[in-house]
Amino acid sequence: MSLPTIKHVRAFFMGGATAKNKGQGGGDYHDQGGGHWIDDHIATPMSKYKEYEQSRQSFGINVLGTLVVEVEASDGTTGFAISTAGEIGCFIVENHLSRFIEGKRVDDIKLIHDQMINSTHYYSGGGGVVMNTISCVDLALWDLFGKVLGQPVYSLLGGAVRDEIKFYATGSRPDLAKEMGFIGGKMPTQWGPHDGDAGIRREVERIKDMREKVGPDFWLMWDCWMSQDVNYAVKLAHACAPYNLKWIEESFPAAQYDNYAELKRQVPAGVMVSTGEHHGNLAAFRTLSETGIDIMQPDVGWCGGITTLLEIAAIAKSRGQLVVPHGSSVYSHHAVITFTNTPFSEFLMTSPKADTIRPQFDPILLGEPVPENGRISKETLTKPGFGVELNRDIALERPYTH
Numbered sequence: 001m002s003l004p005t006i007k008h009v010r011a012f013f014m015g016g017a018t019a020k021n022k023g024q025g026g027g028d029y030h031d032q033g034g035g036h037w038i039d040d041h042i043a044t045p046m047s048k049y050k051e052y053e054q055s056r057q058s059f060g061i062n063v064l065g066t067l068v069v070e071v072e073a074s075d076g077t078t079g080f081a082i083s084t085a086g087e088i089g090c091f092i093v094e095n096h097l098s099r100f101i102e103g104k105r106v107d108d109i110k111l112i113h114d115q116m117i118n119s120t121h122y123y124s125g126g127g128g129v130v131m132n133t134i135s136c137v138d139l140a141l142w143d144l145f146g147k148v149l150g151q152p153v154y155s156l157l158g159g160a161v162r163d164e165i166k167f168y169a170t171g172s173r174p175d176l177a178k179e180m181g182f183i184g185g186k187m188p189t190q191w192g193p194h195d196g197d198a199g200i201r202r203e204v205e206r207i208k209d210m211r212e213k214v215g216p217d218f219w220l221m222w223d224c225w226m227s228q229d230v231n232y233a234v235k236l237a238h239a240c241a242p243y244n245l246k247w248i249e250e251s252f253p254a255a256q257y258d259n260y261a262e263l264k265r266q267v268p269a270g271v272m273v274s275t276g277e278h279h280g281n282l283a284a285f286r287t288l289s290e291t292g293i294d295i296m297q298p299d300v301g302w303c304g305g306i307t308t309l310l311e312i313a314a315i316a317k318s319r320g321q322l323v324v325p326h327g328s329s330v331y332s333h334h335a336v337i338t339f340t341n342t343p344f345s346e347f348l349m350t351s352p353k354a355d356t357i358r359p360q361f362d363p364i365l366l367g368e369p370v371p372e373n374g375r376i377s378k379e380t381l382t383k384p385g386f387g388v389e390l391n392r393d394i395a396l397e398r399p400y401t402h
Helices: 086-101 109-119 128-149 174-179 193-214 230-243 257-266 282-290 305-318 330-336
Strands: 006-014 066-073 078-084 164-170 184-188 219-223 245-249 272-275 345-348 375-377
Touching: 006 086, 006 128, 066 086, 066 128, 078 128, 086 109, 086 128, 109 128, 109 305, 128 305, 164 174, 164 219, 174 184, 174 193, 184 193, 193 219, 193 230, 219 230, 230 245, 230 257, 257 272, 257 282, 282 305, 305 330, 330 345
Parallel strands: 164 184, 164 345, 184 219, 219 245, 245 272
Antiparallel strands: 006 066, 066 078, 164 375
């Protein structure tokens, strides 16, 4: 079969600090309007400063905005993907990465990926917005390849190993998530080391209250978003263990590998340690795996795309670890349904009160599937590529051309 080449790559953005319209959601799901649970008193590395304690948007969590990368093949087929990189990502795609993309065959994904990674080492820092941008290109290439062949991405990866994906919900209301059919609920912590033992007591009261609401077997987890030190994380895990805490997640910033190893050594039996959404490349995940944590949680839109996620899953599998990607909707679904070491997945509740099921990247994707009774079936994912289309009624900006 003769395959087309890639004729054009284009980069657009919406939301973020430089956009005309803000608070739209999309790939940068932190870019929400006021009164959203995702911005309401969540512990962060900035919480020790009073002026930044209440709102994550106050310190700039929503400044990047959504990046959209579109690739067009010589036969007219187009693929696209979204991530969190905004106007900065547009500059990188149009002015740097385009040279590695245009003119290649649509199946040259690994070659393009390797060239993008190696050509950006000098300013990527091993992750961050550069890797978000590379991830977005990689996902767009997989989408294009699937659409050219008329196959869903999961088929290109070797096929599904299960008939459905089971989900836990991340949000402020695990009790409502249980009613919606999810297998568990992950809550953000609100307090940190600067709050001392009083902060731990407050978190214990929260999990105790939620345990009473959801019963003994529904999973409850803490998302700590890099806000803790070892002493605080260990004390929190032990204090919450009597309430059947399933795991404690991302207690420390990404580079603090020694802290993750120490936390794993000191948590109570039965409490798992997880992290990974802010780790930005393959080497970081190899080191993270060596700490002995239980679950690695790469974000497929931030770690290098599907191409890197496959390699991370292999590292985890070799050590008997789970890989449960940070919620990324269809971009995760098509990968995890092919992984034998991903028995469940994450769904991020992006409705303002976490009381309804809203597509994670709403409103930018058309046809984005959501769990029904906490599950998405394999049959839901059978459309070509990632099975979604770009909402072109949204005002996307293309600030650069090449």
